Amino acid sequence: MRCPYCGGLDTQVKDSRPTDDSSSIRRRRICPDCGGRFTTFERVQLRELMVVKKNGRRAPFDRDKLVRSVQVALRKRSVEPERIERMINGVVRQLESQSDGDIPTERIGELVMEGLKALDDVAYVRFASVYRNFREARDFNAIVGELEAEPDPQPARETRRQRRDAPA
């Protein structure tokens, strides 16, 4: 496994154990070249999934790409990596069980939004704003409208709302 910091190929596994739900193996790795530490997950892949884009083009489902977009939404939010991993696993499992192998991109977006909603509502709004902007700009405006319409003048809620509205 290549080191994400220096690109070295000689990284070593320091610790290996199943995640809480036993759906993955979590490995702590260390790079002898730069001392960098990182975590990898080993998991089951039941079948090859294909994503069907809006223009009809098909591409192999890319789990890492999905993880990256989720991480962008969760940037600077304190959510346990294992909870994120579990959410992604859940999304992929649903994709594997519900489809005949071909998944419309919208389906992925909907499942991720559902998952993020349970993890962190700031990340949910961030993701929804990006994802829904691709479809219809007014969906995003509707979400913002909902938040602004929250009938609660208490200072605590005020702060929370401002944070939600902060640019991603």
Ligand SMILES: [Zn+2]
């Ligand atoms: Zn390294």
